[in-house]
Amino acid sequence: MSARTAPxxxxxxxxALTGCTLIEPMPGDQPCKEVxxxxxxRTHACTGDVALANARYExxxxxxxxxxxxxxxxxxxxxxxxxxxSCAFTIRNLPCETVAELGDDLDAWLALDEGCAYVIxxxxxxxxxxx
Numbered sequence: 001m002s003a004r005t006a007p008x009x010x011x012x013x014x015x016a017l018t019g020c021t022l023i024e025p026m027p028g029d030q031p032c033k034e035v036x037x038x039x040x041x042r043t044h045a046c047t048g049d050v051a052l053a054n055a056r057y058e059x060x061x062x063x064x065x066x067x068x069x070x071x072x073x074x075x076x077x078x079x080x081x082x083x084x085x086s087c088a089f090t091i092r093n094l095p096c097e098t099v100a101e102l103g104d105d106l107d108a109w110l111a112l113d114e115g116c117a118y119v120i121x122x123x124x125x126x127x128x129x130x131x
Contacts, residue, residue: 025070032066032119034088039109046096056104063106065121079118086115 027033036057044053069076069084076084090113094102102108110116 028068028070029066031069031084031088032064034085035091035110035116035119036060036064038088038091039106042091042094042096042099046099056106059104059106067119067121069119083115084119087113087119089113090115 039060040053040057043056044050047053069081073081087110091109094112110120
């Protein structure tokens with residue numbers, strides 16, 4: 001590698017030092033928010049209806065209380081923190097036929113993946129529900 005293409009050593013040190021200060025922990029309710037966004041995104045992708053997608057997201061935020069998590073949360077047990085995103089991942093990958101069948105039935109959307117119970121607290125449900 002020529003000296004022209006290699007970054008100067010001071011650049012690497014600067015990048016390493018400043019890069020660490022920019023890292024912030026993920027908000028504890030991020031996996032839950034991803035579920036609401038996934039519902040809205042699939043609704044929009046399958047119907048093209050922005051108003052319907054927004055309405056479903058608003059219904060989600062009105063009816064759901066997010067469970068907050070930390071990477072070292074004891075409730076996780078041996079479950080890796082990234083598994084908290086399984087609910088959103090499942091919803092994000094639904095075929096449009098399923099999206100049409102689910103419609104406005106929020107409970108049906110949230111019943112699609114066992115991981116949903118870890119990140120949402122429906123009215124009257126127990127926090128961290130899938131224990």
